[in-house]
Amino acid sequence: IRYVLLLFFRVLTRLLTLDVVRENEPTNNVPDTIFSKLGTQLHRRDDHPIGILKNAIYDYFDANYSGKFVKFDDLSPIVSVKAIINLFLQNFDDVLVPADHVSRSYNDTYYVDSQTVLRCHTSAHQTELLRIGHSHFLVTGDVYRRDSIDSTHYPVFHQMEGVRVLSPDEWVDSGLDGTSYAAKDLKNSLEGLARKLFGDVEMRWIDTYFPFTNPSFELEIYFQEKWMEVLGCGVTEPEILKRSGKIHSVAWAFGLGLERLAMVLFDIPDIRLFWSTDQRFISQFSDGKLGIKFKPFSKYPPCYKDMSFWISDSFTENNLCEIVRGIAGDLVEEVRLIDNFTNKKGLTSHCYRIVYRSMERSLTDEEINQLQGDVRDAVQSKLMITLR
Numbered sequence: 001i002r003y004v005l006l007l008f009f010r011v012l013t014r015l016l017t018l019d020v021v022r023e024n025e026p027t028n029n030v031p032d033t034i035f036s037k038l039g040t041q042l043h044r045r046d047d048h049p050i051g052i053l054k055n056a057i058y059d060y061f062d063a064n065y066s067g068k069f070v071k072f073d074d075l076s077p078i079v080s081v082k083a084i085i086n087l088f089l090q091n092f093d094d095v096l097v098p099a100d101h102v103s104r105s106y107n108d109t110y111y112v113d114s115q116t117v118l119r120c121h122t123s124a125h126q127t128e129l130l131r132i133g134h135s136h137f138l139v140t141g142d143v144y145r146r147d148s149i150d151s152t153h154y155p156v157f158h159q160m161e162g163v164r165v166l167s168p169d170e171w172v173d174s175g176l177d178g179t180s181y182a183a184k185d186l187k188n189s190l191e192g193l194a195r196k197l198f199g200d201v202e203m204r205w206i207d208t209y210f211p212f213t214n215p216s217f218e219l220e221i222y223f224q225e226k227w228m229e230v231l232g233c234g235v236t237e238p239e240i241l242k243r244s245g246k247i248h249s250v251a252w253a254f255g256l257g258l259e260r261l262a263m264v265l266f267d268i269p270d271i272r273l274f275w276s277t278d279q280r281f282i283s284q285f286s287d288g289k290l291g292i293k294f295k296p297f298s299k300y301p302p303c304y305k306d307m308s309f310w311i312s313d314s315f316t317e318n319n320l321c322e323i324v325r326g327i328a329g330d331l332v333e334e335v336r337l338i339d340n341f342t343n344k345k346g347l348t349s350h351c352y353r354i355v356y357r358s359m360e361r362s363l364t365d366e367e368i369n370q371l372q373g374d375v376r377d378a379v380q381s382k383l384m385i386t387l388r
Ligand code: FA5
Pocket: 120, 121, 122, 123, 145, 147, 152, 153, 154, 155, 156, 157, 159, 161, 210, 213, 216, 229, 230, 231, 232, 233, 234, 253, 254, 255, 256, 257, 258, 259, 260
């Protein structure tokens, strides 16, 4: 919804040639730490957990759909905002909610310039591939989001999109309507994949909302004593098929978070490890096989630093996290809101706990104090907050 809002207004202003929204037009907000990851393509390395997982999912679809799925893993992550508009266009009416939400897209998405973004999901490629005639395809790629910081969130991660178009002869004899048939087919397919990858794990389906599917679902897996969301999916909105000339068909689509699945599959405790160049990590996957359980080389002690401040209306957690990552990089393990109150004057205070921990070595007190000092300075100067 966030993306749609900004894009809607962008299109609207274009159409009406108003300049009012121009002031807020996003320019480049891609920090160096993100920029430097472009082109890494972990998903194309056969001896990296992300690449190994991608290959295993390919095998599953090849075996179950006799090679019908066409695979893409080299589409550029730099996409026009139009790629994202296309996918949302049919829902403008539904999502025309207050304009004060507009800025949130900039809060969640990396803009290269006002018309170009780093894709925030592989769904950005759905319409273009449908339009050129594909009916079964998988798209794997790196995706980018400004997001919170903890062991299962990282600003660059990998998704695999799957789309399958079904023609009426597939469901006429089923006694179901096309949509119900597709929803059932989708869930069967993904449950089959989960069983192939994991054997027995606890999973559950959650009903949810995506602008481009209806009904929509998320799959969660029980991992490290919590439910972890691993994918989103649903039955494609008819309007999307109509615009690619497939009037009588139905389709389903999913978007898998590859890191999340790989964490369960290989027992990888922290999402930062996927970017590690430490041989003690890399070498464990060198034979390119499934079924390896990662052996943590050591767990170094964490260090906790709390920071309290009065926020202003423009404060967002994503902006805070971006600053912390900009300074501490992968030495930051988590940024968590631990206290939140509003005083009689209406001022709101937040207390965040920052957890510093290296996956490769022990950090010194001196080093952490320096990092925390730099974080406080940067937060003070870049966010409209008042440290307490
Ligand atoms: C989507 O991105 C939809 N495009 C998925 C989809 C495709 C729905 C096709 C319907 C049809 P969502 O924002 O929930 O949905 O992200 C999908 C998955 O990406 C999540 O379930 C999670 O596994 C993973 N993910 C999301 N944010 C992060 C992050 N910051 N770090 C790591 N993985 C993430």
